Amino acid sequence: MTAATATTPAQSAPAVRVTRSQRNVAWTGAVALIIVAVLGYLPYLVYSGTTTILVQGFIVLTLASMWNLLAGYAGLVSVGQQAFVGLGAYFVLILAIHGISPFAGLPVAAIGCGVVALPLWWLVSRLRSGYFAIATWVLAATIMLIIERFSSIGGGTGMPMPGFAGLAPTLLTAYTYWAALAVTVLALLGIYLILRSRLGLVLTAIRDDETAARSSGARTGLARLLVFLIAGAGCGAAGAVLAISQLQVQPSAVFSISWTAEMAFATIIGGIGTIEGPIIGTAVFMVLQQTLQSYNAWYLIILGLVAIIIALFARRGLWGLVDDHLSVRLFPVGYWLHDIPPGTGQLPGS
């Protein structure tokens, strides 16, 4: 009897194979490249009204992806990300006043926001979860109040963006569109690479069970700091695109809490904790916003209500519903466990 159980080979050595995706991802990469190429060619095909709407979409998608990294992976619910949107816009404005083209100022603004995020993290990281959330909000309000003190950059009323003189309107719209597209593609690519890296493994562990992650030796504090800096830079880049596309910077508009509301709602509706979620969420957001744009704030009210319902009853959002039925990942950031005998199994949290 005992000898018979001891010699069952399948029990002692489970034969599994670990891959990062269920099927060959080459076609996903190819499709992504084609989509980016088509989007890049778009200014030659469509009217500037369409690209202007798409620029808005790119801004929201970049913001939502950053917020997803913060809240969905690092567990940092920041409601003060508008601080970085505003700072990004003001970095571009200040550089433009000193004669640097806003398009050249954009990457500087992103890096600047990432640098500013460091001391801000030092301030707010003393507080946890809910109090962290309001502290980031207070911080955003404080930064706006400080910036409003400087009349040389427009004070409380803001000022138009200089540095576009001599640029034909069509060319300006196209450049703005390409800048927005580049920011979004880089943001998504960056997040994808981060999540596939060692940092991504720590973040996924925090997302699934923070206590377990910490007791396994994951440096959760460092991971959170890095995410806060990256999200600061990403939201700053989006803010810079916003300033360029609006052609003016007004403190109450760029530091508006609506930015955080939009990025949070888009992320939650699409599916928090996945790269695909914010993309779906942004699509839903843009459709609602464009449909209801003549009804003022209604799109935010409806989005907020939908986000509350999804957060309560379908936590994985719209992408979660797709995933449940089709089991697809557009971005292979997890790990799949394949039994060598037929049948596949998924590691928890991949």
Next chain:
Amino acid sequence: MAWVNAVIQGILTGGLYALFACGLSLMFGVMKVVNLAHGDLAVVAGYIAIGIIFVTHVPVLWSFLIVVPVMAALGYALQRTVIQTALNRSVLTTLIVMFGLSQVIENGLLQFFSANTRGIGANLALVTESFNLGSQIQIAWLLIVIFAAAVAVLGGLQYFLSRSQYGRLIRAVADDTEAARLSGADHRHVFGIAAAIAFGTVALGGIAYGMYSQLDPTAGTDTILLFAFAAVVIGGLGSLWGTLLGGIVLGIAQQIGAQLNISYETLAGYLVFLAILVIRPQGLIATGTQS
């Protein structure tokens, strides 16, 4: 003399901020909910008061008798449904839901009542009258009344939580929900009662702010929530009297800032808040039990 005046005015407005803060503090202390919709709910209470006064022509102060129970009932209902459901999911879900609620309320108010500012009881003697201390210091009766109300609310809450039977039950559930449940406490009902009390104080704060200043849809977050939070952090998380101290420190900082330059008022308050966060993150009165 102007500086003495600033300090006196600061102490008195501190009472108002403490009134804002105690509901936030209570909900976090008992069910670990950070009510991001706190300020917007205060504005809702103020708007309900304005509506009641407009429709029924009751005296302004009588509106409290209607609005406070209405908000308390709303608090109980919201806690038993939406907030409890969110709490059963996770801390993250609760935060997201409260933030969603805040934005939905704020934009809803904007949509239905426009961005116009509205005051409560603007021609009431209580709101307009003041008395003089010496030749330069003028003190509004309203601020004295609000300060007294804040002290009464905080004292009453402190007494209720530490001395009464039900207060002990609330503290038991707050300290260890599981153990309290094993001893037969209905934690959901207790949470509901705590939310009702918190929302009652929110109503007081909203109406008081409407009388002291002007209400508009964005006042809920721009002023009430952020000031309440600053008062809670300055005073020390989880301490009711610390909240009053925090409110007073915030009020004095704002008034001194305003004395330097009227546009520094809000900024000075936030800078003191950030300084406290750096120097003494546990707040001025640290209880050491909650973070």
